[in-house]
Amino acid sequence: MSAVPRHRSLALLGATGSVGVSTLALVERFPDRFRAVALAAGWNVELLAEQVRRHQPQLVSVADDASAAELRARVPGYTGKILAGSAGPLAVATHPGADIVLSALVGALGLEPTLAAIDAGKDVALANKEVLVVAGALVTRAARARGVRLLPVDSEHNAIFQALHGHNPAEVKRLILTASGGPFLHHTTAELASVTRADALKHPTWKMGPKITIDSATLMNKGLEVIEAHWLFDVAPERIDVVIHPQSIIHSMVEYIDGSVLSQMAVPDMTIPIGYALAYPERLPLTHLRTLDLPAAGALTFVAPEPDHERFPCLDLAYRALRTGGTMPAVLNAANEVAVERFLAEEIGYRDVPAVVAAVMDAHTSGPAADLPTLLAADAWARATARALRPDAAMRAPEAAAREGAAREGAPRDAMRAPKKVAVAP
Ligand code: MG
Secondary structure, eight states, rough: OOOSSSEEEEEEESTTTTHHHHHHHHHHTTTTTEEEEEEEOOOHHHHHHHHHHHHHHSEEEEHHHHHHHHHHHHHHTTOOEESSSTHHHHHTOOTTTTEEEEESSGGGHHHHHHHHHTTTTTEEEEEOHHHHHHHHHHHHHHHHHHTOOEEEEHHHHHHHHEEEESGGGGGEEEEEEEEEOOOTTTOHHHHHHHHHHHHHHOOOOOOOHHHHHHHHHHHHHHHHHHHHHHHHHOOOOEEEEEEEEEEEEEEEEETTTTTEEEEEEEEOTHHHHHHHHTTSSOOOOOTTTTOOHHHHHHHHHHOOOOOOOOOOEEEEEHHHHHHTTTTHHHHHHHHHHHHHHHHHHHSSSHHHHHHHHHHHHHHHOOOOOSSSSHHHHHHHHHHHHHHOOOOTTSSOOOOOOOOOOOHHHOOOSSSOOOOOEOOOOO
């Protein structure tokens, strides 16, 4: 009596990213269950060409005309459709042959195609947390109105989704998100001031793209996940807690009103949450994965995030944005995307990332998140504002910045001069 179709047809937004690649590996492993019918990627044409050869999707989209021409040259026998530009992801998201859309683009770019997928009545396996951070109210309202499922792929939210399964949501006391703590868990404030791009790109437990790896180092990733959890599970911010768990074995927990805490544990491998989301409500026999060997894993430890939040201010900024509501989370997200880009381009220092986000939020007066144009306007304003900030101190040599960091010990950065307070849309 299972309502699960024997074959699920997938459209992938972000086919060549780490979640897209893991998803296509699952499709190959379970060819009788899944088929990839549409793929959207950006500029990684070499990998995309290989995916097109193996999966023969009906539709492919790439960033621009040059990439489309290169793809055609690489797969001369391909008879499906190739689109270029921003119409591509929208066409992939609404492909008539797709039952489920994997939303795995990076950043706010994924918002419009994800909304389009929902409007087209597709279930969405959501890996792109920024979609809910920017437009959680709109997206969840649209999903309810269309009767489609939002299936969380983010490992923490997938864990909570599993721990909620079969339980009464009214009996939930709180959600507990686990965080690995990232590569700088034990750094002092002074050490954080001289962290480089290469240091920040080394994540201790997960292999991911550069944007999310930096977000994991600053803990902004966890902040974005608090906002994501709020929208996915309809739980108030004061009932969502974060605990540092460096081993990344417990992927998150739900505490119920009787004091019972249910967790989901597994080896840290994105194949598990991706598989659970795509096969839901069934489970896939992922026999090729390493089993969780608890004695070998050793002690599982938990640390409270430090009470003053001095070393990792991004988590507080995210809670603040969620409590403020309206357009503020979109502004937090956009400012963070620009700050991370500028850090990766080595234009600003590591400690400037939260400074940029805080300065842009301080300059913003939040308004109601009434519709998509309002949110996109707030997003555009925040990006422009974050790009215009001058990181005087960050341009100095790392040693000088480190000395300065030691001298200040967490005093607010005044090098990032915020523009005058500007209201975005009413
Ligand atoms: Mg996560």
